[in-house]
Amino acid sequence: MKQVAILISGRGSNMEALCQAAQKVDSAYQVCRVLSNRPDAKGLQWASGHGFSTRAVDHRKFAGKAEFEAELDDDLNAAGADYVCLAGFMRLLSANFVQKWRGRLLNIHPSLLPSFPGLAPQQQALDAGVRISGCTVHFVSEETDAGPIIAQTAVPVLPHDSEEALSQRILTAEHRTYAPALGAVCAGRVSWAGGPKAVISDEAGEPLYHYPDL
Numbered sequence: 001m002k003q004v005a006i007l008i009s010g011r012g013s014n015m016e017a018l019c020q021a022a023q024k025v026d027s028a029y030q031v032c033r034v035l036s037n038r039p040d041a042k043g044l045q046w047a048s049g050h051g052f053s054t055r056a057v058d059h060r061k062f063a064g065k066a067e068f069e070a071e072l073d074d075d076l077n078a079a080g081a082d083y084v085c086l087a088g089f090m091r092l093l094s095a096n097f098v099q100k101w102r103g104r105l106l107n108i109h110p111s112l113l114p115s116f117p118g119l120a121p122q123q124q125a126l127d128a129g130v131r132i133s134g135c136t137v138h139f140v141s142e143e144t145d146a147g148p149i150i151a152q153t154a155v156p157v158l159p160h161d162s163e164e165a166l167s168q169r170i171l172t173a174e175h176r177t178y179a180p181a182l183g184a185v186c187a188g189r190v191s192w193a194g195g196p197k198a199v200i201s202d203e204a205g206e207p208l209y210h211y212p213d214l
């Protein structure tokens with residue numbers, strides 16, 4: 001059974017979905033720690049209220065990024081984390097941290113990467129006029145919102161969509177995408193051997209791509 005730590009900064013709805021999926025009998029992972037860089041993150045309350053081990057590591061209390069990340073790294077190691085999932089974690093991690101956790105650090109992003117990395121990807125999708133967007137779970141590399149893709153779910157961009165409406169539709173897809181993707185990594189079906197693409201050892205099991213019901 002793999003041990004997974006989750007890093008959040010706010011609402012934590014993806015963290016909730018990961019925690020809930022971990023409680024299924026056939027889960028390949030357990031959630032060993034939930035960390036937030038913001039003490040007031042709503043998701044921290046949910047996680048501690050549901051019996052998960054939590055801690056706030058407030059980045060503002062550290063002399064710099066290196067010290068903050070050293071504390072995160074120590075905590076993750078002490079918690080026995082095999083994998084770390086970023087779930088709305090709003091601090092950019094240094095190359096040093098990313099390299100330490102290479103192949104064991106995952107992120108979810110609300111667009112079909114490599115389209116629309118960075119901030120406000122849903123608005124970027126609306127501005128570009130794409131007819132389909134979605135979400136991506138990927139291994140984290142040194143560049144922001146980049147790294148080998150593990151799983152993606154497509155959702156339609158509807159005429160007259162607002163940023164809020166599209167964000168909500170994508171968020172619902174995110175909640176269905178992250179846990180199966182993490183499960184596939186924890187079960188050894190998907191890994192990162194260092195190249196530009198993830199290595200998928202077999203396509204059996206839960207699918208790593210989803211389309212909307214049309």
Ligand code: GRF
Nearest residue numbers: 011012013014088108109110
């Ligand atoms: C999600 O859209 C995620 O893809 C992005 O930040 C948002 C976090 O939402 N990285 P939540 O905190 O998981 O509810």
